[in-house]
Amino acid sequence: MKNLVILGAGTAGTMMANHMVSKLPKKEWKISIIDQYKTHYYQPGFLFLPFDSYTEDQVKKVGKKFIPKDVVYHQQKIEKIDAENNLVVLENEVLAYDLLIIATGSKIAPQEVDGMHSKEWHKSIFDFYTYEGALALRNKLRTFKEGKLVVHITEMPIKCPVAPLEFAFLADDYFQKKGIRDKVDITYVTPLSGAFTKEFTSKTLGYLLEDKNIKIVTDFAIEKVDFENNKIIDYADTEVDYDLLVTVPTNMGDEVIEKSGLGDDLNFVPTHPNTLQSLAYENIFVIGDATNVPASKAGSVAHFQAETLTDNILLYLENKPLKEEFDGHANCFIETGKNKALLIDFNYEQEPVTGTFPIAGIGPLKLLKESVFNHWGKLAFRWIYWNVLLKGIPIPFVSRNMKTAGKNINN
Incomplete structure (x- = not known):
């Protein structure tokens, strides 16, 4: 009996469990998935929690219910990957593998910036990239009456690169509905030279910021948070004052990647950008936020990756050349407030x-x-996530690779 081990039961890992259980012969392969957490979160919903648009129950479910019954589920912490010996060390046992899929995701690391993870964390300094942070921010916004709101990105890459912009747009709408927008100054602070990573889109989103009277500070490489004086300061000594700081801290891969010697400086696994095979070990494949590929870290990307990765694992097992197929395809809805949204569709080469x-x-x-x-x-995607995407079911009319038909490529 051969062993396929999947590390992580988040979006990418759960999808791969559902893909592979129907592809590998049950008499020849045992599939195991490991995750230390019982709860599976719909992370795009964290954006809506602070504004009381979603309830807590809408963004979390018991993770095991999405794992196929023929997949062995281990709710344990992963201590180390011993890639030289094809072993995964868990807190209570050691699993051998013939094939390993790393889907350990990414997480925020506020401790990477001096003063960010301080006594003011979740008091005047908040994130919304965690369930706990989004809830704490919801409670803060309910009582926030006036002052300077700063929405800040520490550095790229981050999960869902458009989410900070969406937060700024939704905050504008939220304060208008409360009748206090004129009392709240909103500033968007980014390390980028524009509102978004892609030039054409950045112009569009930059116009929306201007239209909504949201100031933007670009090229801001944060050095520290002066939490005692409510300032963020960059390496050029530029200062931005805040009363309420909503920040996206540094995003990093799981610490088990660092402990296992498999990651780059941010603990992301060096991965072939088109095949999704580890660059270091041919029997290890990587998917989702755990990779270092230059694609967006978003659920739609993991969905497209999963289709290519499934094919490539089967080709690998047959000793056939892998498809250099994944093109960085991503599509994202961008909430702009007032019950409106934008949609972008892009890949490695083609900007939105x-x-x-x-x-x-x-x-x-x-x-x-x-x-x-x-x-x-955007709102329908939550139902699609729980009922289609996690189960590895293809989304009708949406191909794994970006199509140029219907797009004004020469804009």
């Missing part, structure tokens, strides 16, 4: 442009155009 999606010339969704329909699409 205008057009129609998913059916060329028909849509029904419009790319890079605000619409109520896109907002509905």
